[in-house]
Amino acid sequence: LILIKHKQPSKNHPPGSLGIPYIGQSLALLRAMRTNRDREWLQQRIEKYGPVSKLNLFGCPTVLLAGPVGNKFVFMNEGNVLGNHQPRSFTRILGDRIIIELVGEEHRRLRGAIGGFMRPEVLKRSVGRMDEEVRLHLDMFWRGKSQVKVSPLMKTLTFDMICSLLFGLERGHRRSELVNGFEQLIAGLWSIPVNLPFTQFGKSLRASRRIRSIVTSIVHEKRTALAGGGREPSNDVITSLLSFGLEEGPGTLTEEEVVDNVMFLMVAGYDTTSILITFLIRQLSRDLDVYDKVLREQEGIAKNKAPGERLTWEDLSKMKYTWRVAMEVSRIVPPAFGSMRRVLKDIEYKGYQIPKGWQIFWAATVTQMDEHIFPEPTKFDPSRFESQSPCPPPPFSYIPFGGGPRICPGYEFAKCETLVVIHHVVTGFKWNLCAKEDSFIRNPVPEPYEGLPIQIDARH
Numbered sequence: 181l182i183l184i185k186h187k188q189p190s191k192n193h194p195p196g197s198l199g200i201p202y203i204g205q206s207l208a209l210l211r212a213m214r215t216n217r218d219r220e221w222l223q224q225r226i227e228k229y230g231p232v233s234k235l236n237l238f239g240c241p242t243v244l245l246a247g248p249v250g251n252k253f254v255f256m257n258e259g260n261v262l263g264n265h266q267p268r269s270f271t272r273i274l275g276d277r278i279i280i281e282l283v284g285e286e287h288r289r290l291r292g293a294i295g296g297f298m299r300p301e302v303l304k305r306s307v308g309r310m311d312e313e314v315r316l317h318l319d320m321f322w323r324g325k326s327q328v329k330v331s332p333l334m335k336t337l338t339f340d341m342i343c344s345l346l347f348g349l350e351r352g353h354r355r356s357e358l359v360n361g362f363e364q365l366i367a368g369l370w371s372i373p374v375n376l377p378f379t380q381f382g383k384s385l386r387a388s389r390r391i392r393s394i395v396t397s398i399v400h401e402k403r404t405a406l407a408g409g410g411r412e413p414s415n416d417v418i419t420s421l422l423s424f425g426l427e428e429g430p431g432t433l434t435e436e437e438v439v440d441n442v443m444f445l446m447v448a449g450y451d452t453t454s455i456l457i458t459f460l461i462r463q464l465s466r467d468l469d470v471y472d473k474v475l476r477e478q479e480g481i482a483k484n485k486a487p488g489e490r491l492t493w494e495d496l497s498k499m500k501y502t503w504r505v506a507m508e509v510s511r512i513v514p515p516a517f518g519s520m521r522r523v524l525k526d527i528e529y530k531g532y533q534i535p536k537g538w539q540i541f542w543a544a545t546v547t548q549m550d551e552h553i554f555p556e557p558t559k560f561d562p563s564r565f566e567s568q569s570p571c572p573p574p575p576f577s578y579i580p581f582g583g584g585p586r587i588c589p590g591y592e593f594a595k596c597e598t599l600v601v602i603h604h605v606v607t608g609f610k611w612n613l614c615a616k617e618d619s620f621i622r623n624p625v626p627e628p629y630e631g632l633p634i635q636i637d638a639r640h
């Protein structure tokens with residue numbers, strides 16, 4: 181019956197096929213991502229079916245929307261027509277009440293609590309602490325070494341930044357326990373949700389339980405401190421989320437919701453910023469012209485500082501070229517592949533009917549590597565983002581941080597962190613790539629071959 185129902189021709193659904201029930205094209209997409217052919221895979225679909233096509237991803241009928249018009253539709257119809265929706269694997273691992281699953285007022289309130297800590301006015305005060313974390317990290321893991329692996333180290337650093345700056349959680353065994361289970365948890369986020377001991381999903385689910393119990397104990401401590409007057413909502417994101425729970429009325433958060441969202445923030449900030457920094461370091465060793473310009477910009481800032489003096493917000497605002505390089509890296513290798521939305525009511529889009537309950541899928545790489553929008557898309561060219569650029573990217577085509585009401589609230593945090601790290605790496609070290617291959621895969625985030633090993637020398 182399922183097969184018959186599944187195969188019934190739809191009246192006016194977008195072109196394409198839903199494939200085998202439940203599995204659909206999930207394995208084919210995951211395989212393409214793991215062999216770094218995801219862009220070609222999407223492109224072939226678009227060439228075959230056009231910018232609107234149906235497929236079946238992670239157990240749900242899905243419509244792939246391609247192009248700036250499709251992106252605009254996704255980002256500007258938040259709440260009324262589309263709700264956010266991640267694959268089932270996502271919510272089973274992180275929880276049902278994560279911010280990206282909420283809509284309307286619930287979403288706005290939670291976003292206020294989370295985003296409040298990542299506004300420029302608040303971040304300005306945190307640049308000095310970020311600088312301290314980066315120096316400590318480089319002293320511990322880089323200095324005195326001849327070779328390091330950039331990708332795992334940047335993940336450690338990013339995790340430390342989130343723990344100290346956002347959660348107010350100091351170094352110690354709990355922080356190490358959290359980081360240990362994390363890779364396992366993340367690996368199953370985009371997987372087919374079959375919970376068996378040997379499936380990726382099953383392993384991630386078990387890692388998620390371990391991490392959840394640690395986060396819950398941290399939340400308990402912060403709750404006690406908040407009730408006893410020992411902490412203010414402005415101290416860290418967890419206390420701020422908890423203070424919502426103390427308020428009366430709609431929108432208050434349960435403990436489970438706080439835990440879900442703390443787990444989500446770790447995932448959102450961990451494997452995105454670290455990837456951007458890793459690929460930026462990779463790019464600088466492949467393109468000497470860009471490297472020289474970044475070095476000059478960073479040395480210009482360093483020479484005006486006393487030894488050991490911390491970077492400030494004003495210093496970061498002078499790193500304009502370095503940030504354009506980071507933008508170009510995010511265009512070619514977007515850390516976040518794309519995302520899903522849930523269709524909240526039957527809709528018609530470009531003459532096609534899309535039923536309630538289906539998913540909409542957008543992928544950043546589709547427009548960011550489109551030669552009609554970014555000429556010579558494989559060429560690394562940071563000048564595309566100059567304010568005087570003759571052909572700036574049209575709206576909704578450059579979307580590594582998403583768009584609309586769900587645009588990444590961690591953008592400024594990620595930008596500050598990236599600039600502080602690059603400043604210290606570029607002014608402190610010289611390096612060469614030393615992996616056997618200069619390639620990467622997506623799993624689901626981009627992973628460079630062997631974690632990007634580099635030979636390093638301290639710069640004097």
Ligand code: HEM
Nearest residue numbers: 280448449452453456515516519580581582586588590594
């Ligand atoms: C280079 C770094 C980063 C990239 C490329 C990135 C990318 C994205 C993208 C594309 C979205 C939108 C997803 C969608 O529309 O479905 C998003 C949402 C989000 N990001 Fe980031 N992100 C980064 C860093 C961070 C950091 C550091 C944090 C916080 C610690 C963070 C927290 C979030 C949250 C909470 C959301 C959900 C927003 C909502 O649903 O309202 N991100 N991010």
